[in-house]
Amino acid sequence: MAVKRFEDLLVWQKSQDFAVVIYNDFKILKDYSFKDQISRASVSISNNIAEGFDRRTNPNFIRFLYIVISSTSEVRSMLYLADRLNYLESENAKKRIEKSNEISRMLYGLIQSMK
Template identity: 65%
Template sequence: MGVQRFEDLKVWQKAQDFSVIIYANFKNNKDFSFSDQIKRASVSISNNIAEGFDRSSNLDFKRFLYISLASNSETRSMLYLAVRLKFISDEISEDLIEKSNEIAKMLSGLIKSLK
């Protein structure tokens, strides 16, 4: 039957889960600007997958998947900075970076499947 809705995409599901974990880890962070930016970047991953899915062509969908991939990279970059700023531990960061890398691989695979 295939994928009928963006909610059926495993990468969208993982991106949603990732955002929930990001929110949980930065909810008590006193640096509002940093916390807000990493949360918004993480939410942008799943939102761009969803928005692109309902576009009129695979070309449009791919464009949004690339935006999603970039938001994922932004989030991952901020995770490295979060460790340096001592906002999160190395252990938490390593787990989140691993999740981010998995999402990146899934997005890249989806992009390649649309070519």
């Protein structure tokens, strides 16, 4: 059965959960530019999945999914930096990095299934 709504995509659901975790991790951080950047990048993951899905063509959706992969990489890079700057405990940073890798793998799998 074909997916009819972006809300039914597991990768979108996981991306929404991921953004909530990122927001909560950094909500009291005083480095406002860092917090703003990682928050915006994490939100753009699920938003671009939704926007690309509703373009209604595979080539457009795939283009958006590659943008999503870039946003996921941006968040992952910032998580490494958050660990080095002690903005996040190392164990939590590792868990978030693994979650971002999981989302990236799901995105690549979705792209391959659409080609």
